[in-house]
Amino acid sequence: MTATDTEKTYAAHGRRGGSRAGSGAFKAVGLVIAAACLLPMVAVLLAALTGGFDAVGHLAETVLPRYAGTTAALVAMVGIGTFAIGVGAAWLVTMTRFPGVRLFEMLLVLPLAFPAYVLAYAYTHVLDHPGIVQATLRDFTGWGPREYWFPEIRSLPGAAVMLVLVLYPYVYLLARAAFLQQTAGAFLAARALGNTSLQAFWRVSLPMARPAIATGVLLAIMETVADFGTVSYFGVQTFATGIYTSWFSLADRTGAAQLALCLLAFSLMLSVGERVSRGRARYHQAGKQHTKMPPAELYGLRRVAAWVLCGLPILFGFVLPVIILVNMGLESEQNLLSRRYVRFLQNSLTLAGTAALITVVAAVCLGVYQRLQPGRLSSGASYVARLGYAVPGGVIAVGLMVPFAAFDNALDAWMQATFDIRTGLLVTGSIWLLVAAYMVRFLSAALGAYEGGQSTVHANMDAAARSLGQSPIGLLRRVHLPLLTPSLLTALLIVFVDVMKELPATLIMRPFNYDTLAVQAYRLASDERLEGAAVPSLVIVAVGLIPVMLICRQVGRR
Structure with a gap:
């Protein structure tokens, strides 16, 4: 089969309804994720501008x-x-x-x-x-x-x-x-x-x-x-x-x-x-022979x-x-095996595990969308998703709390006026809003790890799978995910540890009486009980050592 025949076959399968539907689904999910990442920044901007200039002065x-x-x-x-x-x-x-x-x-x-x-x-x-x-x-x-x-x-x-x-x-x-x-x-x-x-x-x-x-x-x-x-x-x-x-x-x-x-x-x-400042500066190695620098003794x-x-x-x-x-x-009197500390550990692991899974799934959807439909829209969605890492956790927390608190209050008022039912705060102060803040904050790290692995999957493999009748979802499930398992595990681990260490967003957005190891360490240290703060701190460090040891292993292999 010639190259032209291959392209025609690939294009023919790309025009199938299932392929279009699969690509459309990834596009819709990718745009929703990008909008969610943009929401905190827009909400902060609107809340700041509508608050009046007296406060600014x-x-x-x-x-x-x-x-x-x-x-x-x-x-x-x-x-x-x-x-x-x-x-x-x-x-x-x-x-x-x-x-x-x-x-x-x-x-x-x-x-x-x-x-x-x-x-x-x-x-x-x-x-x-x-x-x-x-x-x-x-x-x-x-x-x-x-x-x-x-x-x-x-x-x-x-x-x-x-x-x-x-x-x-x-x-x-x-x-x-x-x-x-x-x-x-x-x-x-x-x-x-x-x-x-x-x-x-x-x-x-x-x-x-x-x-x-x-x-x-x-x-x-x-x-x-x-x-x-x-x-x-x-x-x-x-x-x-x-x-x-x-x-x-x-x-x-x-x-x-x-x-x-x-x-x-x-x-x-x-x-x-x-x-x-970097501008268009580029650096290229001169010459065709790649000679390594001789180390100096x-x-x-x-x-x-x-x-x-x-x-x-x-x-x-x-x-x-x-x-x-x-x-x-x-020297402290803190017992890591006590019921209270077990609850702190469970809360931390639950938040970190849930946020890591959702963040990696969001990164996969964005990565597949950009690969299937390269262009300004998909590139823009990926760029917006990466902005979250440049936004501090406190800013994301405020940016999500302001609009969802307004939504909860409006819904509560409408339900009370219409059905005489108080709904309270359904979204604000929930675990899911906190997980959303984690996703916005750390999506860039997961996306970078996933795209680093995705770059090793040649486009010809996509064309071959599509020519054999695979839909975009089938392509992801049968080709990409098996090949990118190490990259996905790396992304999961990075986000998991980052969430374990995250403090400002957790302090502002956590549900009532839902404390994590990071919050407990901060609270004890704020009360000048540093010996007690050492116990949850050591657990956080121990968890953080896992990806660091993987990095050390890669460094050792050069």
């Missing part, structure tokens, strides 16, 4: 400058810190050789298992005034409480350090992959022109890896903007804490919506700014420096926090 005169300045300062600190540690560690383990380098390659990923707020609880326990570090210093020197200076852990720099320690792996993983793909030609040419190794790195290797590094730094910044647990516990006033305070403490829904709009604009501005003080630079992030980002949390947990 009051915010601008009081808290808005402080929130904006603190958020910007935190973003700058975390961006610089994750860039320095992530790029430096990636360069050392990729382009140099020293004893233990293969082990460092994998261990540098481990801090990714920690939520930043758990790290904050651990270090506050040992570095705060009553902690073991300052107590030992006072006992050793004989100083009184006011006779010495010690860095304040509960501060803006302290929050930045906590976030850097858990977020630098984003930059490390992407920078390492970019360095591995580079050839030796450009670097050796720069060396031949008289540049030192450091100059060649700054002028050649780093610019070529810029897209990957910028993506990693942007991911770290997005997580920083969305963080609530760390900044709230340290008393750092950012947009995230302002939204929560306005919604709960002040009962100011309009103020919360307007702050959410500011945070949404800030997040989208960062994403768009990075794309604009380190000796003497350089070897010691490499050990220190690679070991410190692992020590402070994983080893010490685990030791501290285990010690705190043993």
Whole structure:
């Protein structure tokens, strides 16, 4: 059969009613999912604009400058810190050789298992005034409480350090992959022109890896903007804490919506700014031969420096926090096997499992829709679905609570006026609305994992299956899903762990008396019961280690 005959056969089967119906179903579901992802942003915009400008003026005169300045300062600190540690560690383990380098390659990923707020609880326990570090210093020197200076852990720099320690792996993983793909030609040419190794790195290797590094730094910044647990516990006033305070403490829904709009604009501005700054820049390997960069062997003080630079992030980002949390947990009176903690664990697993399954199904529908009907509409739906990762959980929570609370109140009023029946809040405060918030927040991660696997399935396999009479649903069930099982499991695991760690959306939207491990840890830490907070925190970290170990395994295989 010629290529023309194959195309005709494929087109003929594509015109069948079942194929059209299947494609139409995926299109309808994909557009509904994109609309659901867009709803929180539109709702925040409308709620902020219809709330009146008096509240905007009051915010601008009081808290808005402080929130904006603190958020910007935190973003700058975390961006610089994750860039320095992530790029430096990636360069050392990729382009140099020293004893233990293969082990460092994998261990540098481990801090990714920690939520930043758990790290904050651990270090506050040992570095705060009553902690073991300052107590030992006072006992050793004989100083009184006011006779010495010690860095304040509960501060803006302290929050930045906590976030850097858990977020630098984003930059490390992407920078390492970019360095591995580079050839030796450009670097050796720069060396031949008289540049030192450091100059060649700054002028050649780093610019070529810029897209990957910028993506990693942007991911770290997005997580920083969305963080609530760390900044709230340290008393750092950012947009995230302002939204929560306005919604709960002040009962100011309009103020919360307007702050959410500011945070949404800030997040989208960062994403768009990075794309604009990159412009149309592209980097291509010169020459046809792909020659790997020869790693440089380190000796003497350089070897010691490499050990220190690679070991410190692992020590402070994983080893010490685990030791501290285990010690705190043993000293606490919290029983992980008690009925209360079993309920917390069940709630967390139920939410995470349900949200992961629904999010992956939504990602599959969007991915199939874009593959079957490529075009501006499907690409636009996929782009809108990816915006959720740039939107903090607090913004999504406000964006969903506002319209559904209005819907519930309107329905309740109509039912009471018509049938004298009170329906109450049917959607607001339900588990399903919280799961919807998780889907919007983490759909981008699931979609990326699914599309990464889908790209390995050649289009000819689709054409062959369709020529044999398979509908789009049959194509998905019999061809794509069996081949993409590893990618789907990866997506499920990523979303599951992200939901386990998510705090702001859970705090705002959870049903009454429906607490999770993250909420319990936050509540105990807010009451200064840090030993008790260590128990649920350790469970969260243990669950987070599962995907991190899979990543370590992939890194070990290069």
